[in-house]
Amino acid sequence: MTQTDRDPLSLEERASLTSGRDTWHTEEVRDVPAITLADGPHGVRRQRKGSGDALGLTDSVPATCFPPAVALGSSWDADLARRVGAALAREASALGADVLLGPGVNIKRSPLCGRNFEYFSEDPHVSGVMGAALVAGIQSRGIGACVKHFAVNNQETDRMRISADVDEQTLREIYLPAFEHIVRTAAPSMVMCSYNKINGVYASENHWLLTEVLRGEWGFEGAVVSDWGAVNDRAAALAAGLDLEMPPTRTDHEIVAAVRAGRLDEDAVTRAADRVLALAGRVRDAERFDGWDVDEHHELAREAARGSIVLLKNDGVLPLEDPGRVAVVGELARTPRYQGHGSSHVVPTRLDGAWDALRERTGATFAAGYRLDGEPDASLAAEAVTAASAADVAVVFLGLPDQAESEGFDRTSIDLPAVQTDLLRRVAGVCPRVVVVLANGGVVSVAEWQDAAGAVLEGWLPGQAGGSAIADILTGAHSPSGRLTETIPNRLADVPSHLHFPGADGRVVYGEGRFVGYRYYDTLGRDVAYPFGHGLSYTRFEYSDLDARETGRNEWAVEVTVTNAGDRTAHEVVQLYVAFDEELPTRPRHELRGFAKIELAPGERSRVRFALTGRDVAQWSPARGDWRVDAGAFTVEVGASSRDIRLRAELATPGDGHVAALGRMSTLGEWLDHPVGSRVLKSRLRGADGFTSGGSPALLALARGIPLAKFSTFGIGLSGDVVDELVAAVRSES
Numbered sequence: 001m002t003q004t005d006r007d008p009l010s011l012e013e014r015a016s017l018t019s020g021r022d023t024w025h026t027e028e029v030r031d032v033p034a035i036t037l038a039d040g041p042h043g044v045r046r047q048r049k050g051s052g053d054a055l056g057l058t059d060s061v062p063a064t065c066f067p068p069a070v071a072l073g074s075s076w077d078a079d080l081a082r083r084v085g086a087a088l089a090r091e092a093s094a095l096g097a098d099v100l101l102g103p104g105v106n107i108k109r110s111p112l113c114g115r116n117f118e119y120f121s122e123d124p125h126v127s128g129v130m131g132a133a134l135v136a137g138i139q140s141r142g143i144g145a146c147v148k149h150f151a152v153n154n155q156e157t158d159r160m161r162i163s164a165d166v167d168e169q170t171l172r173e174i175y176l177p178a179f180e181h182i183v184r185t186a187a188p189s190m191v192m193c194s195y196n197k198i199n200g201v202y203a204s205e206n207h208w209l210l211t212e213v214l215r216g217e218w219g220f221e222g223a224v225v226s227d228w229g230a231v232n233d234r235a236a237a238l239a240a241g242l243d244l245e246m247p248p249t250r251t252d253h254e255i256v257a258a259v260r261a262g263r264l265d266e267d268a269v270t271r272a273a274d275r276v277l278a279l280a281g282r283v284r285d286a287e288r289f290d291g292w293d294v295d296e297h298h299e300l301a302r303e304a305a306r307g308s309i310v311l312l313k314n315d316g317v318l319p320l321e322d323p324g325r326v327a328v329v330g331e332l333a334r335t336p337r338y339q340g341h342g343s344s345h346v347v348p349t350r351l352d353g354a355w356d357a358l359r360e361r362t363g364a365t366f367a368a369g370y371r372l373d374g375e376p377d378a379s380l381a382a383e384a385v386t387a388a389s390a391a392d393v394a395v396v397f398l399g400l401p402d403q404a405e406s407e408g409f410d411r412t413s414i415d416l417p418a419v420q421t422d423l424l425r426r427v428a429g430v431c432p433r434v435v436v437v438l439a440n441g442g443v444v445s446v447a448e449w450q451d452a453a454g455a456v457l458e459g460w461l462p463g464q465a466g467g468s469a470i471a472d473i474l475t476g477a478h479s480p481s482g483r484l485t486e487t488i489p490n491r492l493a494d495v496p497s498h499l500h501f502p503g504a505d506g507r508v509v510y511g512e513g514r515f516v517g518y519r520y521y522d523t524l525g526r527d528v529a530y531p532f533g534h535g536l537s538y539t540r541f542e543y544s545d546l547d548a549r550e551t552g553r554n555e556w557a558v559e560v561t562v563t564n565a566g567d568r569t570a571h572e573v574v575q576l577y578v579a580f581d582e583e584l585p586t587r588p589r590h591e592l593r594g595f596a597k598i599e600l601a602p603g604e605r606s607r608v609r610f611a612l613t614g615r616d617v618a619q620w621s622p623a624r625g626d627w628r629v630d631a632g633a634f635t636v637e638v639g640a641s642s643r644d645i646r647l648r649a650e651l652a653t654p655g656d657g658h659v660a661a662l663g664r665m666s667t668l669g670e671w672l673d674h675p676v677g678s679r680v681l682k683s684r685l686r687g688a689d690g691f692t693s694g695g696s697p698a699l700l701a702l703a704r705g706i707p708l709a710k711f712s713t714f715g716i717g718l719s720g721d722v723v724d725e726l727v728a729a730v731r732s733e734s
C-alpha cells in the first residue's frame with residue numbers, strides 16, 4: 001500500500017499533478033515520482049541538464065538518430081518498426097526518460113506540411129499499422145509511448161490558432177483511424193493533443209475528441225498530455241478530458257479556485273490526477289537499462305534506412321555492381337541531410353556520409369557541385385561537370401536545403417533548388433549514365449528533371465546511418481524495398497488540398513474531404529509522377545492464385561501467392577486494396593486495407609494471407625453517427641502499388657442489416673426500396689403500383705427523388721393525413 005492509498009491527496013495536490021513541474025517532468029507529490037518525458041519520435045532528445053527550456057532543441061545528449069517516420073513508414077515493415085521502438089525505449093531508459101513523445105501519426109494532407117518528415121503517410125492504414133508497431137516496441141520495455149498530435153494537425157502554418165474545418169465523415173475515415181487503430185491495438189500510455197482547433201474548438205478543450213471519441217468509443221485508458229503550450233484555458237481543458245498540461249503555466253491555484261467556486265467539477269481534477277498517478281506507477285515499475293550498444297543500434301538504424309529507400313526509376317544502370325569509374329557529385333553526399341528541424345532533432349551518436357561509403361566500395365571520385373545554401377557557384381559546378389565527364393557513371397546527390405523542412409512552418413514549393421537541377425542537366429550532358437539520389441523529408445517534384453537520370457533513388461531523411469544504407473542499395477548489396485507512402489504528384493497544383501491549404505483568417509477548410517492522396521488521384525484517374533505504394537526492386541515478383549472468400553458474416557479471407565521470379569533475394573510489399581466501382585464516385589475508388597512485407601530468395605514463393613472485416617468496407621454515416629455497410633459487391637485488389645494491381649476478385653457484403661427508419665420526408669425512392677415501406681405504400685395507396693411500374697422511366701426517376709410529404713403539393717391525392725397514416729403503418733409493421 002502506498003502513502004497516497006492511505007491518505008488521499010488533497011485538491012491542491014491533485015491539481016498539481018495535472019500540470020508539469022518543468023518542461024520535461026511532471027510533479028512529484030509525496031511518494032509519487034515525477035515522470036520524465038523526452039522527444040521523440042525517431043531518437044531520444046534528452047536535453048542536457050541546465051538547458052531545460054523547450055527551445056534548446058539542438059543541445060541534447062547523443063542518441064541514435066533512427067530514420068524519421070517518412071523513411072521508417074516507407075519501409076512498410078511493422079516488425080522493423082517494432083524493433084526500432086524497442087531500441088528507442090532502451091535508449092530512453094538509459095537516458096532517464098520514462099515516456100517518449102512519439103510516434104507522430106498525422107496524415108500527410110499536403111506535401112507542403114513542414115513536419116511531413118515526422119509523419120508516416122497520406123494513408124491512415126499505413127500510419128496506424130506502423131504507428132502501432134512503434135508503440136508496441138517502445139512499450140515492450142516499459143517505456144511509455146505518446147501518440148501525437150491528436151488531431152487534424154496537418155500543417156504548421158498558424159498551428160497554434162488555426163481551426164481545421166473538416167466534416168465528420170472525413171475525420172472518421174481519414175484523420176482519426178490511425179489514432180484509433182493504435183489506441184485499440186497497442187494501448188499507448190499517452191496521447192498528445194494538438195495545438196489547433198477542430199471545427200472551432202481547441203483540441204485541448206475538445207470534449208468530443210478527448211472524452212467521447214478517445215475514451216468513450218475507443219477505450220483509451222492512458223493520459224492525455226497537451227502539446228507543449230497547447231492549453232489555453234486549463235479548467236476547460238480538464239473538463240474536456242485533458243489530464244496533463246505541459247509545460248506548466250503555474251496555475252494550480254486557479255484550478256483549485258475554479259473547483260471551490262463551482263466552475264469546475266472536482267471529479268475532472270480527480271480523474272486527471274488519477275491518470276497521471278497510474279502512469280507514474282507504471283513507469284516506476286519499468287525495467288531500467290544502463291546504456292546500449294552504440295554499434296548495434298547504429299546497425300539497426302542502417303537496416304531501417306536500407307528498408308525504407310525507394311527506387312523510383314531504373315533503366316538498368318543500378319545496381320552499380322561493376323560500374324567502372326564512378327563520380328559522386330553533390331555536397332549532400334558529403335554533408336548528409338538525415339533528419340529535419342524542430343523538437344524531433346536528435347544529436348546522433350555518429351554519422352555516415354554516402355560519399356565515404358561509396359569511396360570505400362567503388363573508389364569513386366567526389367565533386368561538391370553546388371552550395372547547400374542554394375547560391376550559384378560556377379566553379380563548383382564546373383568542377384563537377386569535369387569530374388562527371390571523366391566517369392562511366394555519375395551518382396548525383398540532390399535534395400532540399402537543411403533549413404527547408406522544420407516544425408513550425410510549411411514549405412511553399414516542392415521544387416528542388418535550381419542550382420541542383422541545372423547541375424544535373426549539365427552532368428547528364430557529359431556522362432552517359434546518371435543516377436540521382438534524393439534527400440528530402442517532404443516529397444519533391446521530379447517531373448521536370450527526371451528524364452536526365454537513368455535511375456532515381458528516393459533516400460528520404462534516413463537517419464544517422466543513411467549514408468551507408470544508400471551505398472548498400474546503390475552497390476546492389478541489398479535490393480531496394482521501400483515503397484511510397486505518399487503519392488509524388490507531377491505538380492504542386494495537382495495536389496487535392498492545393499486550393500485549401502493552408503487556409504486564412506484562422507480557418508483551413510478541408511474541402512477535398514476524403515479524397516486525400518491516391519484516394520483523389522486514383523478516383524479521378526489523374527496522372528501522377530509516382531503513385532502511392534510504388535517502388536522498384538532489383539528482382540521481379542509474380543502474383544498468382546488469388547483466393548478471396550467469405551469466412552463469416554462480413555468477414556473474408558484473402559490469399560495470394562507471390563514468387564520471386566528474379567535472380568536475387570529481395571523484399572516485396574504486397575498491398576491489398578478494397579475497391580468500389582461506381583459510375584459517379586461517391587467514395588474513394590479504392591482504399592488500402594492490408595499490406596505485408598515479405599523476403600524471398602530467387603525462385604522462392606510465399607502464400608500471403610489477409611483478413612477483412614465489415615469495417616474494411618464500411619463508410620462513416622454522419623446521419624447514423626456510426627459505421628455503415630451497404631449491401632453489394634466490392635472488389636479486392638492485390639498488387640505492388642495503387643496503380644499496379646496484379647490480381648482482382650469479386651466479393652459481396654450482405655450489408656450491416658440496418659434499415660433506415662422512414663418518415664414524412666423520406667423520398668418515394670426510399671419508400672420503394674424499403675422492405676416494409678414498399679409493401680405499405682403499394683397496399684394502402686391505390687394506383688401506386690401503376691404509378692411506379694406503368695409511368696415513364698423519366699417520370700418515375702423524377703418522382704423517386706420527391707419526399708412523400710411533398711406529393712400533396714402536386715395534387716395527386718397524397719394529403720398530409722395519408723402520409724401520416726403511411727408513416728404510422730410502416731412504423732407499426734417494421
Ligand code: BGC
Nearest residue numbers: 039040054101148227228343
Ligand atoms: C511539438 C511536439 C513535441 C513538444 C515537446 C512541440 O512543439 O509539437 O511534437 O513533442 O513540442 O518538445
